Amino acid sequence: MKSRKLGVDFIRTVLPVLLALFSGGLLLLILGKNPINFYSDIWRFGIAKKSWQDSATMFAPMLLVAVGLIVVFRANLWNLGYDGQYLIGAALISGFSPYLTQHMSVWLAWFLLSIMAAAAGAAVTIIPAWLKAKFGTNEIITSLMMSFITIGFANILIKGPFQDPNIVVPQTKVLPLNHMLPHIPGTRISIGLIVALAMAFGVHYLLSRTSFGLKLDIYGASSKSAQHAGISVPKMVFTLFLISGALIGLASSVDILGHWGYVRTNWNPSYGNAILPFVFLGRLNVLASLPFVMFYSVLATGGAISTQRSGLSSDFLLVIVALILLFMTVIEYIGTKQDLGQSYIPSGLKRFLKFSKSEGDLG
């Protein structure tokens, strides 16, 4: 019985991805591209030979963003300001790192820079968290507004004080290779991966083995019962938003110090949007999300080259992500209904399919 349940869970989580990849292939055919070439390119540039190591480097910031999202989503809070929280960290890191790494030991500089990025990411969440805690204002909207403002601010920083005067395109100074995070010995994977994994396991422990994790889940299930159980709701909202923002800020430090070394204006990798479906597929569980984030880091690494080779905009990956989200919600729905032993066509849809009598003037 248990193995059957595991099998069903497996199908429920993997099927949306397969369906999305399949319909993505159909879309490629419609656009007149060869889907087999496209997907084999992803394999070639995302896994084969040593390119899996590039994917592993990409995996580190994505994992941190994923963990940052899981912490708030589990509490039924929606922090959608991830792009701003990430980019302000990235701008500060790339602006300060060329100086800091020269004037002190690199390890101390990396540490300070990471703290700064995490603090900046957390600071961006303060206004949405305050509005939510004090007035119950919808945090989706406020965090999004904050995100747009912070992205603009990050761009102002990059074009202003942080700009490298020797380059025409507005961008920050490039961090010299020997001042970037070292590789894990024997590979070309940045040690940022170890930081990300350590944070992920730490948060997993916090969520699943501590009283704080339990409080969080109670708050997520019902804020009223949390209040009744003596949990301070405003404190909860603040803590979770700050943790989430800090983790996303930290992601930028791992990414800039370990991979890019500089930031250009209007550059926005938008990891949050891409990772979103995968944390849901992992049932908002850190460990269960690991394989999905891994999968996406391969798709993104290989896809960046693959879309270019087929002459497509790299935004094609966004379409695949959106398809995964849609298939996921539908399959989740069918699965839940089957568990409850009901027909999986809802009464609303049944009535619609019959579209028999007209009940009112809206039909």
Place this chain on the structure above:
Amino acid sequence: MNGLFTQAYIIVAITAGLTSALPLMLAALGETIGEQSGVLNLGVEGIMLIGGFSGYVCVLNTHSVLLGGLCGAFFGILSSLILVSLSVMLGLNQIVVGIAITLAGEGVTSVLQQSKYGSSNPRLSSVSPVKIPLLSRIPIIGPSVFTQPIFLYISLLLALVVAWGLLKTNAGLRIKAAGQKPGSLDAAGGSVIRTRTFSVMLAGGFAGLGGAYFSIIGSGSFTPMMTGGLGYIAIVVAMLARGRVSWVVGGSLMFGFCVSLTTVLQMAGINIPSDAVNIIPFVAVLATLIIFARSAYIPPALGVPYIRGSR
């Protein structure tokens, strides 16, 4: 500085303000209908892009602005059907589905734009304005407010129709009931599902129309992600307006003039970094949200799927 207050500048400011206010107004009108019926449509941003792109392609091929607008609205309705079938009928999470629609809209339009017009990026010829007889001769207001593309007058008319529809008609009452207390609408013999379906489709149509306005009249071309968060501002405007159409129109106009003021300042030679200009609307919206935090009221059933018989 004196130059700022000459007639020419004021006329340019008003025209530019209207041009940037109208797409927002249309999208926010649609979102108002959707929110009043209890559906939070986070896909507005994506739907606007889809409407903008389809309107642009249509005008490029037919040279008819009206057809372009219709085309934008049609594809807007078409993309809102995803939200209808998944969230309204199946009761799936509106936030997740909304984000999916936005991502899909951004991705699809960007891919299509690059594969079809990536290298040429043709511009549309500017839309010739219609001069309203007599009124267009009034100084300052005449050459700005009353000399506009016909699309603008139609949009304002639509706002009146929505206001009347929400306040005075049976359908408007049903929409509000579906957002306030869906159970009582059901008990009174109305259908919550149908009401919400109708509202979400209307919302999609309006968002698509807004996107088409943006690409056809606002910018005359289509670039990927050109709306730059306007769809989210529309959601906020709808939330703050609390279903009152006059507030939606007023809020959008205020937004438009905020934007046009900065363009005029730049024209006058006062140099503001464009990134600072771009964040002004968001700062304004956030400030409004902070000041009116208490009154950002939303329908009680917003975002909650209706399941008959559930408590």
